[in-house]
Amino acid sequence: MTEKELELMLVKEVKKRGGRAFKFISPGINGVPDRLVLLKGGKTGFVEVKAPGKKMRPNQIKRKGELESLGFLVYCLDNPEEIASVLDGIEKYVGNEGVFRIDKNDGTYGIKGGNRLDELETEGGDKFVGSNLAKR
Known part of the structure; x- marks a missing residue:
């Protein structure tokens, strides 16, 4: 071959x-x-x-x-x-720890370190919650 x-x-x-x-x-x-x-x-x-x-x-x-x-x-x-x-x-493969992905096919949500997130807090203290991870 x-x-x-x-x-x-x-x-x-x-x-x-x-x-x-x-x-x-x-x-x-x-x-x-x-x-x-x-x-x-x-x-x-x-x-x-x-x-x-x-x-x-x-x-x-x-x-x-x-x-x-x-x-x-x-x-x-x-x-x-x-x-x-x-x-x-x-x-x-999900990626390195801390990777954040958006999946619009299953509602919008985040992935960090391979785990689905319902809310996300950044290192700067900003918080994102809900199905669209709108800034809280």
């Missing part, structure tokens, strides 16, 4: 899940992952696709570390049997 074939399999599976897998190209910065995967609910991850058994180059490992230090998920995919687990990982 070639890298291109594996990449197309990834794109197809992302589409099945209602998401998008954009080809990620960053002019002037080498070593960025091949795909930016966007899934329902604002779930985001980067995927570097390699032919089976191939490893990431040093500049790719460096970029992976940079993105992970910013709180992003970065996967290296070299096996078609791992596509589902990579996408499952992206779907289940």
Whole structure:
């Protein structure tokens, strides 16, 4: 199996899940992952696709570390049997402690550290409550 074939399999599976897998190209910065995967609910991850058994180059490992230090998920995919687990990982990832998300499909609410919030108090003491987290 070639890298291109594996990449197309990834794109197809992302589409099945209602998401998008954009080809990620960053002019002037080498070593960025091949795909930016966007899934329902604002779930985001980067995927570097390699032919089976191939490893990431040093500049790719460096970029992976940079993105992970910013709180992003970065996967290296070299096996078609791992596509589902990579996408499952992206779907289940909430983010770093303190991440605040809005979900307009289930009423508007916040997520902090993986827990649903009915009210949120900021470090500055502002309080947000209710289904729309209106400032109290």
